[in-house]
C-alpha cells in the first residue's frame with residue numbers, strides 16, 4: 001500500500017498530458033461530490049525530475065484547482081518504478097473501471113498507443129479494441145485514429161451530435177480547412193445521421209465534379225443567405241441548404257425542373273389541379289391530378305383541361 | 321473433344337494484369353486438361369488442395385478487400401448446375417435475347433465500375449474446368465432452341481479473354497462453335513489476348529468484341545486492362561484472321577470532355593478497323609445497381625464514375641438522366657454513321673422511348689430486336 005502524500009499544485013506538471021485520456025469531460029457530478037465530501041480517492045502521480053507527472057486523476061485535479069484547493073492527496077510512484085506504457089495502462093484501466101470513455105477519448109487512447117508508445121497496430125487491434133467493446137479490425141482502428149487527428153472543433157461536433165463511425169470516416173477524408181468550413185455550415189443545422197451523410201456526400205461530389213474546395217461551395221451566396229436568415233428554424237435551414245446542394249450537384253435536372261415549372265405556370269391550371277412529369281424525367285407521359293367537391297367543380301375542371309390540348313406549352317411538355 | 325493447345329506462352333503470361341498469389345485446387349478438377357494447362361503455365365505459384373470450397377469462400381469473404389484479393393487467387397473447380405442462361409436483361413427495357421455462358425467467374429482486371437464487385441458471392445477468380453459438361457449443355461441447348469441463330473457469350477461474369485493465356489476456354493469454345501450452324505459465340509474483352517485465337521479455324525462463328533472507352537478513362541477507371549491502342553491492335557489482328565468484330569461502347573461515361581473523347585475514339589477506331597468487318601456496335605450509358613456505388617467508392621476512392629447526374633430508373637438501376645443518355649447516343653450515332661452508314665447499332669438495356677429519340681424508330685419488343693440480330697448475322701456470315 002502506497003503512502004498518501006499531500007502534494008502542492010505548484011509541484012505538479014499540469015500541462016504534461018502524457019497519460020491523459022480526457023476530452024470534454026463532464027465534471028459536474030465530480031464537482032458536486034468533491035464539494036460535498038472532499039476527494040475520496042487520491043490521485044496517482046509519478047516523480048519526474050523535481051516535479052510530479054499526473055498518471056491518474058486529471059479530472060479530479062482540474063476540479064480541485066477550480067475550487068482553489070492548493071494541494072492534492074496523492075499516491076506517488078518513483079521515477080523509474082514503472083515504464084511509461086505501464087503507467088498509461090494504469091491510467092487506461094483506472095478510467096475504464098471508474099467512468100468509461102467517450103468516442104474521442106477512445107480515439108486519443110488508441111492514437112497514443114500507436115504513435116506515442118509505438119505499439120504495432122495489429123497488437124492494438126487485438127489487445128485494446130476489445131477493451132472498448134469495439135470489433136477488433138483495421139477499419140475500426142483507422143476510424144478512431146483519423147478522429148484523433150481532427151481539430152478539437154470537429155471532435156466536439158462528433159461528440160455532441162454522436163456522429164456515427166461511417167460519418168466520422170467521411171469527415172476524415174476532408175482536409176482540415178474543408179472540415180472547418182463544413183462545421184460552419186453544419187453546426188447551425190439540424191442533422192441526424194442520414195442527413196449528415198447526405199450533406200457530406202453532396203458536398204464531396206460537388207467538390208469533385210466542379211474541382212473546387214468545399215469552402216468555395218459553402219461560401220456561395222445562396223448558402224450564406226440561408227445561414228444568415230435568423231428567423232429560419234434549424235430544420236428549415238437544413239431543408240433549404242439541402243435543396244441548394246441538390247441543385248448544384250444535379251444542374252441539368254434542376255434546369256429541366258425549372259423549365260417544366262415555367263411551362264406549367266404558363267398553362268394557368270385551375271386551382272386543385274396539379275401536373276407532374278415522370279419520376280426523374282425517365283419515360284414519357286405526364287400525370288394530372290385533381291380534386292373537386294361538387295359536380296360543378298368537376299365539370300369546370302374537365303372543361304378547362306380539355307382546352308390544354310390546344311396550348312403550345314402543353315404540347316411541348318408532352319415531348320419532354 | 322481434344323485439347324491440343326501447347327502450354328502458355330510466357331510472354332503472354334508476363335502481360336497478365338495481376339500477380340497470381342495462390343491456386344486453390346478442388347480435387348475434383350485436378351485431372352482436367354484445363355487444370356493441367358494452367359498449372360504448367362504457372363509453375364511457381366503455390367497450390368493448395370481444397371476439400372471444402374464453401375468454407376474457403378466463407379473465410380475469404382471476411383477479409384478486408386475480398387474482391388481485390390479474389391482477383392489474385394485462383395480457385396479451380398467444377399461448376400454444377402446450369403451454366404448457360406438467358407442474359408438477365410432488365411425489366412421494362414428492350415433486350416437483345418443473348419445467352420450467357422458461365423465458364424469463368426470474376427476477372428483479373430479491375431474496373432472501378434465493374435458490377436461483379438457487388439454481385440459475386442464467391443470472390444475468387446474461379447475457373448471451371450469441366451469443359452466437356454459445358455459443351456454437353458450448349459449442345460443440348462442448341463439442339464432444342466427454336467431460333468435459327470442464337471447468340472451466346474462468355475463475357476458476363478468475367479472478361480472473355482483476360483484469362484486466355486492461362487486458361488484457353490474461349491479458344492476451346494470458338495473451335496466448338498466453328499462446327500455449329502445455329503449458334504454464334506461472342507467473346508467480349510478489354511484485353512489484347514487474342515494470339516491464341518488467331519490460328520483457329522473459327523468459320524466466322526465467333527465474334528470477338530471489344531468494349532471501348534476513351535483512353536483517359538481507361539487509365540483512370542479500367543485498371544489492368546489493355547490500352548486503347550493495344551485493344552485496337554488486337555482487333556486488327558482478329559479482323560485479319562477473319563473474325564467478325566463487335567464493338568461495345570458500354571459503359572458510355574458522362575464526363576466533362578465526353579464529346580471530344582468519344583468522337584476521337586470513333587475516329588481512332590475507324591482509322592484502323594474496317595467498318596465492314598464490324599458485325600454490331602452497342603451503346604449503353606453507365607448504369608448500376610444502387611449498392612455498387614458504396615462498394616466501388618471504397619475500393620476506388622478516386623473514381624469519378626459516380627459523379628454523373630444519375631437517378632433510379634424503372635428497373636431499379638441507376639442511370640444518367642434520360643436527356644443526357646439521348647444526347648450521348650445521338651452524337652455517337654452521328655459520328656459512327658459518318659464513318660460508315662451501314663453499321664448495325666443497337667442500344668443495350670434501353671426503353672422504346674429512348675430508342676425512338678435516338679434512331680427515330682424502335683424495335684417493337686425484345687423479340688423483334690432478336691430477329692433483327694438474326695438477319696444481321698445471316699447477312700454478315702453469308703448464310
Ligand code: SF4
Nearest residue numbers: 427429430431434479
Ligand atoms: S474487364 Fe469487365 S469483368 Fe473485368 S473488371 Fe472490367 S468490367 Fe469487370
